[in-house]
Amino acid sequence: xxxxxxxxxxxxxxxxxxxxxxSCRNRKIFPNFVKLMDSQQESVIEKKLLEEIxxxxxxxxxxxxKGDLILIDTHNIHWASNIExxxxxxxxxxx
Numbered sequence: 001x002x003x004x005x006x007x008x009x010x011x012x013x014x015x016x017x018x019x020x021x022x023s024c025r026n027r028k029i030f031p032n033f034v035k036l037m038d039s040q041q042e043s044v045i046e047k048k049l050l051e052e053i054x055x056x057x058x059x060x061x062x063x064x065x066k067g068d069l070i071l072i073d074t075h076n077i078h079w080a081s082n083i084e085x086x087x088x089x090x091x092x093x094x095x
Contacts, residue, residue, distance in 0.1 A: 006068045007089035015083030017062045017072070017090075024075035026053060045077065053077065 010016045023029065029045055045053075061081065062070050072078065080088070 001095045002072050002074050003093040003095070004062070004070045004072070005091045005093075006064050006066055006070070007091060008066050008087075010063050010088060010090070012061060012063065012081075013083075013085040014063075014088045015081045016088065017078060018059045018081050019062065019072055019074075019076050019078040020053060020057055020059050021076060022057060023053060023077040024073065026057075028053065029077070050077070 004017070008014075028049060062072070064070060
């Protein structure tokens, strides 16, 4: 479980964290977790598989207002999206 407190308004252009809800239960990604433990690869999931999972379950962009608290299960596929304008200031708490 991770918690994030937004230190400023986060919109799409600020590069919000993106998550695919429920993806931790997707059996297609289990072999990738085994690979991660055995290697130093940059990304756990191959791009083709990620695109397939995204088409089945569209990602959610974690946007909100300054002071909002967002709780997420980071066992799910997640990443920071690209910052197009401004910056993304948040405090992360890891549990």
